Structure formats: structure tokens, C-alpha cells
Amino acid sequence: MSARLQAESLYKVFGRRPDQAVERLRAGADREELRAEGATAAVIDASFTVEPGQIFVVMGLSGSGKSTLLRMLNGLLDPTAGHVRFDGQDLTTLGDRELREVRSRKISMVFQHFALFPHRSVRENAAYGLEVQGVPRAERVRRADEALALCGLAGWEKSWPDELSGGMQQRVGLARALATDADLLLMDESFSALDPLIRRDMQDQLLELQQKLKKTIVFITHDLNEAMRLGDRIAVMRDGRIVQIGTAQDILLRPENDYVASFTQDVDRSRVLTAGELMDTSVTGDDPGCHCETATADTPFTELCAISARLSHPVSVVDEGNKLIGVVPRQRLVGFLGDEQDTTPEPCDSPRDKGGEKVIARA
Incomplete structure (x- = not known):
């Protein structure tokens, strides 16, 4: 499967002599040196790919460069160096007119602050991108209403934005992006x-829509819990650089450095971990004695704990053909619940695992 979106060694420098600043960064200069000379390196050597139908989350603190990176992906900001390729087309070589065409038909953006027109109805806001494309009115209305229905706003088409709650207004913004049927959605801290409850509801809405529509999405956030809930893959940024790219499990269990590890300290692991990450794969084959109640690699942590509580031996993890691919000893679950630092799996026949019990040794 070829990547839908590719970022190749992207740099964005604001201020004096940006091209010279890029060369200095490549030679090992840091941001502070450049800042003293009047140049701000917002994004430094960022590279990644996004596959079709994937939610790719870029996460970082304020000032890490994530929003600047997003704006280079659709040409709102020109890279100082590097390339952005979408479906094989190098967007960094396009002129203004060609870029506007790409943005109006292939790439949609969902903003943080809704960006709705107060003098337009909900339907007219949802149809705005189609209006820019020159789509006939009847077709605009049909597609806007379909997108609003997908976002749970059927019946609100004739309302005004100020009659809607914040969450509903954000749904209108999402419907506007969906109505254009763009291949790529860019969502900037959307x-x-x-509020937390509405935010959770919008996350549910996005995941539900993604099940149906299989869009390619780049989602910006500063919230690691949100990143881990939504992202198929996550890029963590710090000071303009991407310091790690991986799945939620990679970020949680295999942080590249102390900076990434510091983000994971307060994460609820039970919402992220599955049997596939916890199982001991040294025990495989066909062992009917361990198959009275089984899990699959995708079984969530909480469900795995419930299964383990009903058994006196490690939980067997099986594949689609019911073949044993690993086991999860009870002490492994207890270790993660207690934030144990040693995450190396132990075989299920460990002498400390008799009856599924073990005294946990703290790191």
C-alpha cells in the first residue's frame, strides 16, 4: 500500500536568512543559536508518511511546531525546505491557483474555533466548500444535508450557529469538511x-465516522490521552522536531527518551493496552489445557483482567484459527495496574506464577 501523504525533511524557519538557517540546522546548530540571530526554527527536519484510511496524530506542547507543520501540509505555509507529497503529487511545486484547487477538492481543514459564518444557516455553512467549488445549489444542499446527518445534526439545517452549543458548532465544521468529500482531513486541535464531556463525545463521533468513511486524517493535539484514543500512529514533537513516531502502544511501552516517557506517566494504560502487547510469546502452539477461556490479540486490558479473574492459570491468547500465540500471566496484569517499571514478559511456567499468583517486585 503506497502512502497517501508524505512529508520529507520539512523545515520552516521564520525571520532572517531562512535558507542559511536551514543549512546551519543541518550542520548541527540548535534553535537557541538561530533565535539569537533573528531566526525562529518552527519545524526542523520533519518526515513521516500517512497511509490511506489512517488517523495520524501529531502531538506536542504549545510551541512544539505541530500547527506550523499542519499548515505546510496543505500549502497554507510554504516550507523553507523539504517536500509534501499527496497521492504522489509534490504540493511544494504547485502555484497558488493549483494549490487552491487542491485545497478546495482534495484537502479539507477542521479548525479549533469552528470558523462558522454567523450570517449563514447551518446548512449554508456545511455547504460552503461546495459553493466555492461551484457545485450547483441543489447538489450542495443534498450533500450538505447528508454530511450534517452523518454528524448527528439532522433537523438543524435551518438553524443559525448561535443557536447551537459548542459541540454542535464543531459538528457543523466537521460536516463542512465531509461535504466536499475530500480525501484528506486536517484537524488542528479541533x-x-x-468541555471534557463534549470533547469525548466528539472523539466518539470521529471514530464512528471513520469506521464508515475511512478518511485519511492528520489530527493535531496537545493531549496524549486524546492522541492515544484516536491515533493509528502518533508523532510526538518537541522544539520543532519529531522525537518519536509509533502506535499508542509504542509510545506508552517503548518511549524513545525521557521526554516522551514523561508524557505517559499519567496515562490510563487500561484504555490503551491489549493482550497483544502484554502476552508472553515464548509459549505458543496448540495447548488445549489453556483454552477453556481465551482472548485474542485485540482483547482490551479491562476485559483481559476480567477473564484472568475467572481463571487459575495464565490467559491463553489465540489467533483466528484458535491457535495459541501467547499467554498473559496474572502477575503481568497486576504489574501494569501498579505502574510496574519492568515490562519484560515472563513465561507462564515461571516458578513464581503457580496458580496465577506472584509477589510483585517494585523497580
């Missing part, structure tokens, strides 16, 4: 202005 839920961060919402």
Missing part, C-alpha cells in the same frame, strides 16, 4: 476548545 476538540480542544470543548
Whole structure:
């Protein structure tokens, strides 16, 4: 499967002599040196790929460069160096007119602060991108209403934005992006202005829509829990650089450095971990004695704990053909619940695992 979106060694420098600043960064200069000379390195040597139908989350603190990176992906900001390729087309070589065409038909953006027109109805806001494309009115209305229905706003088409709650307004923004049937959605902290419960609801809405529509999405957030809930893959940024790319499990269990590890300290692991990450794969084959109640690699942590509580031996993890691919000893679950630092799996026949019990040794 070829990547839908590719970022290749992207740099964005604001201020004096940006091209010279890029060369200095490549030679090992840091941001502080450049800042003293009047140049700000917002994004430094960022590279990644996004596959079709994937939610790729870029996460970092304020000032890490994530929003600048997003704006280079659709040409709102020109890279100082590097390339952005979408379906094989190098967007960094396009002129203004060609870029506007790409943005109006192939790439849609969902903003943090809704960006709705107060003098337009909900339907007219949802149809705005189609209006820019020159789509006939009847077709605009049909597609806007379909997108609003997908976002749970059927019946609100004639309402005004100020009659809607914050969450509903954000749904209109999402419907506007969906109505254009763009292949790529760019979402810049789209839920961060919402109250926690509404934010959770919008995350559910996005995941539900993704099940149906299989869009390619780049989602920006500063919230690791949100990143881990939504992202198929996550890029963590710090000071303009991507310091790690991986799945939620990679970020949680195999942080590249102390900076990434510091983000994971307060994460609820039970919402992220599955049997596939916890199982001991040294025990495989066909062992009917361990198959009275089994899990699969995708079984969530909480469900795995419930299964383990009903058994006196490690939980067997099987594949689609019911073949044993690993086991999860009870002490492994207890270790993660207690934030144990040693995450190396132990075989299920460990002498300390008799009856599924073990005294946990703290790191």
C-alpha cells in the first residue's frame, strides 16, 4: 500500500536568512543559536508518511511546531525546505491557483474555533466548500444535508450557529469538511476548545465516522490521552522536531527518551493496552489445557483482567484459527495496574506464577 501523504525533511524557519538557517540546522546548530540571530526554527527536519484510511496524530506542547507543520501540509505555509507529497503529487511545486484547487477538492481543514459564518444557516455553512467549488445549489444542499446527518445534526439545517452549543458548532465544521468529500482531513486541535464531556463525545463521533468513511486524517493535539484514543500512529514533537513516531502502544511501552516517557506517566494504560502487547510469546502452539477461556490479540486490558479473574492459570491468547500465540500471566496484569517499571514478559511456567499468583517486585 503506497502512502497517501508524505512529508520529507520539512523545515520552516521564520525571520532572517531562512535558507542559511536551514543549512546551519543541518550542520548541527540548535534553535537557541538561530533565535539569537533573528531566526525562529518552527519545524526542523520533519518526515513521516500517512497511509490511506489512517488517523495520524501529531502531538506536542504549545510551541512544539505541530500547527506550523499542519499548515505546510496543505500549502497554507510554504516550507523553507523539504517536500509534501499527496497521492504522489509534490504540493511544494504547485502555484497558488493549483494549490487552491487542491485545497478546495482534495484537502479539507477542521479548525479549533469552528470558523462558522454567523450570517449563514447551518446548512449554508456545511455547504460552503461546495459553493466555492461551484457545485450547483441543489447538489450542495443534498450533500450538505447528508454530511450534517452523518454528524448527528439532522433537523438543524435551518438553524443559525448561535443557536447551537459548542459541540454542535464543531459538528457543523466537521460536516463542512465531509461535504466536499475530500480525501484528506486536517484537524488542528479541533476538540480542544470543548468541555471534557463534549470533547469525548466528539472523539466518539470521529471514530464512528471513520469506521464508515475511512478518511485519511492528520489530527493535531496537545493531549496524549486524546492522541492515544484516536491515533493509528502518533508523532510526538518537541522544539520543532519529531522525537518519536509509533502506535499508542509504542509510545506508552517503548518511549524513545525521557521526554516522551514523561508524557505517559499519567496515562490510563487500561484504555490503551491489549493482550497483544502484554502476552508472553515464548509459549505458543496448540495447548488445549489453556483454552477453556481465551482472548485474542485485540482483547482490551479491562476485559483481559476480567477473564484472568475467572481463571487459575495464565490467559491463553489465540489467533483466528484458535491457535495459541501467547499467554498473559496474572502477575503481568497486576504489574501494569501498579505502574510496574519492568515490562519484560515472563513465561507462564515461571516458578513464581503457580496458580496465577506472584509477589510483585517494585523497580
